[in-house]
Amino acid sequence: MQRKSFSKMQCPVARGLDRIGEWWSILIVREALHGLTRFDQFEQSLGIAPNMLTRRLAGLVKAGILEKRRYSDRPPRYEYVLTECGRDFQPVIIAMHAWGNRHFAPEGQSVVLVNARTGKPADPVVVDRNSRRPLVDSEFRVAAGPAAVARTRRKMAASAWGIAQNPPLPAKRKSRTPA
Amino acid sequence: MQRKSFSKMQCPVARGLDRIGEWWSILIVREALHGLTRFDQFEQSLGIAPNMLTRRLAGLVKAGILEKRRYSDRPPRYEYVLTECGRDFQPVIIAMHAWGNRHFAPEGQSVVLVNARTGKPADPVVVDRNSRRPLVDSEFRVAAGPAAVARTRRKMAASAWGIAQNPPLPAKRKSRTPA
């Protein structure tokens, strides 16, 4: 029972972590977003051990983030391409990239995002699609979504949902013995 | 030598993962962004074992993401508050949140971001701060930053830097000749 399945949680962040929580998985997806598709491409660019790569790749396929596709028959060959779900992970990568660049680049930013045409560096921010206003905590908060309100009766750790209580934060009874 | 230190890599994503790569760490930061500061708040809202919490908390402090602050002397009491670096992690959380909501919410979105005043749900996107244009791969690409160009002579796996080769995308060769 090593890892409590985060998927049990209602929090979408936890659910996501259940799919790509491992270090390599994220880096593999990053490479895939760069266009890599084949085993040895990942192996070489990441310097990952082949068995680990096999495992992570299989995990990502099972999680629905990558799709394994046979692209050659005579010698059976497969390629790994991102699903829509995998491609949708890009904003997370970009956000992580920006964060890393800002705080963990002692010698300066070694890698930056640039506009493909102008070549001008980009500065990634997360905004609301409609208002285009930055999503900062002062202006936005998390709330129960449609699916949650439909079953508010259920007793759960609200914070684990990603739901911030507006008031202080109630003491959450949580029996340590589920069953 | 269990985990190859990702910090060795020049890739900012890898460096970031070196700091908050563990599952719990991310969830702890998420809770901290919600305003939690004390040990038992984290413990209860996450349902995490106390020793794990101690370890992750210590790790986050060492990574410079949380700061441990004594807020009471008579009974020595500490609180854990986000550093600037930790607060800057919020966009990543938001992006992950959106991703999880989009793809792993079978029964509908249980948690959504809303505008604090209007209550209207927000739809997070990553854009360039200046142009406000969405950062999609068709329009943007990664490139060597200032720190990288200064030592281009060094031989490294380019992709591990997060540097995409300018041409179409190196892996995109659709050559039907596997080997």
Place this chain on the structure above:
DNA sequence: CAGTATCCTGTCCGATACTG
């Protein structure tokens, strides 16, 4: 209440060797 100390299990990950 706010943690620390111990012990244990699972598994992430690396290294290496092997196969069609």
Place this chain on the structure above:
DNA sequence: CAGTATCGGACAGGATACTG
């Protein structure tokens, strides 16, 4: 070339007991 098989170490994570 594109992986699979096997081995072993380190540590995340869980359960429990204990302390000021």
